[in-house]
Amino acid sequence: MPETSPNAAIPSTVKWVLTVLVSTAFVMMLNETTVAVALPSIMKDLGIGADLAQWFLTGFLLTMAIVLPTTGWILGRFTTRSVFFFATIIFLVGTIGAALAPNFVIMLLARVAQAIGTAIIMPLLMTVTMLMVPANRRGTVMGLIGVVIAAAPALGPTVAGLILSVTSWHGIFTVMVPLVAIATIIGAVKLTNASERTSEGIDVLSMILSVFAFGGLVYGLSSISVITAGGPEARTPVIILVIGIIGLALFVWRQIVRGKHGNALLDLRPLTNLNFTLCLVAMMGFFAALLGLMNTLPLFIQGGLMATALVTGLITLPGGVLEAALSPVAGRLFDRFGPKPLLIPGMLIAVISMFALAAVSENTSPWFIAVIFTAFSIGLAMIFTPAMTTALGSLPKQLYGHGSAIFNTMQQLAGAAGTALMISIYGSAQARALSSGLSEQGAHADGAGAAFITCGFVALGALIAAVFIRRVPTQERERERVELEEQTAS
DSSP: OOOOOTTOOOOHHHHHHHHHHHHHHHHHHHHHHHHHHHHHHHHHHHTOOHHHHTHHHHHHHHHHHHHGGGHHHHHHHSOHHHHHHHHHHHHHHHHHHHHHOOSHHHHHHHHHHHHHHHHHHHHHHHHHHHHHSOGGGHHHHHHHHHIIIIIHHHHHHHHHHHHHTTSOTHHHHHHHHHHHHHHHHHHHHHOOOOSOOOOOOOOHHHHHHHIIIIIHHHHHHHTHHHHHHOSGGGHHHHHHHHHHHHHHHHHHHHHHHHHTTTOOSSOOGGGGSHHHHHHHHHHHHHHHHHHHHHHHHHHHHHHTSOOOHHHHHHHHHHHHHHHHHHHHHHHHHHHHHOSHHHHHHHHHHHHHHHHHHTTOOTTOOHHHHHHHHHHHHHHHHTTHHHHHHHHHHTSOGGGHHHHHHHHHHHHHHHHHHHHHHHHHHHHHHHHHHHHTTOOHHHHHHHHHHHHHHHHHHHHHHHHHHHTTOOOOOHHHHHHHHHHHHHHHHO
């Protein structure tokens, strides 16, 4: 499909396509954070322990990490409609399976199916946006995608808490079934193909290396707390992490070799674009801090303040709602002013909020946390849209699919690393506080303070990278596209 005119309006057919994709992606991303709240109920009903139940989260992350690197090839090899239907149907099958799951195995397989659909839908949404939306309107649309990426996971615990207050954990999945089914039906009627297909076959060796590389890294990073504790239990995670690192090196080598012939599973050429790489580094650092905060904050609220899961969700609800409302506004402002007037202030607000949360104690008011988290969410709304749009907008259109695959894959790795690191820091500080005679609630506060201040410093590093990001004129993107075509032809 030819690239749209930079100043054209968004056609009504494109609006339908984006509406279907955004709403579907929102449900899928909401699903990503609802299960954690329901784990105690799921464990009781299925008669399993925490060690097995944790695989409903870990298995989801592992599957996402393995599938994401292949999405660049998938989006080039198959039509937009085919990819969309595969993603929604496999997610729908997984959701129905989870709602009816009678045992651990069925539930785990259902979560794997959900993860496959989720991993495909986000790169599809970002690529279609870059291909079908005029350059002067991309920020506005990416603002809606920002709602999906940031606000949906933030609202997940609240939604789960509300559902669990009126029904069983099965209801979390049952509610999603008609929503995804309706989106699939609308997609069958309204969805059009956005990209041109290629005839490249899949590189089996790259696929195998991808499984070892990204699966090993996510599992190893998720087990950081076990590794740092040492002992016999650390041996397996260490081995898997080393396999992941070696696998990543071999995977990168394989993509470089295949890329010379234009048939890499994951084309790494986007990383040669400085602006794309700066956006990627900034988002990786910030996403690590964000997921680290989002996964440790509930631990403190419930363990340090002795609040219920529902109250925990309600504390973060205002921030999630405000972020959802502001993300499209940030997108429109990006279209007008470019990335820096939003990125820099947004990251500053987020960094200051993280450092403010580091001052919590067992006597901290829930209102204080709600206010600070709301401020943090305002910062989030100003970050995702400029970073994503600038990163992909810096690339020629032939690399949109691979660029979005790289962006989503590295975000997933950063999120896994950030979550594992912050939980490890939280647990270590909590253990030290308990050994010194502090109360259980006080120990939780110490753990939270240590984790939150680390989040702040990681986000500060992301802010430094963001300072060097520049706005890329439409003319420069066109020049880079022509240069890439000439290089490919030669």
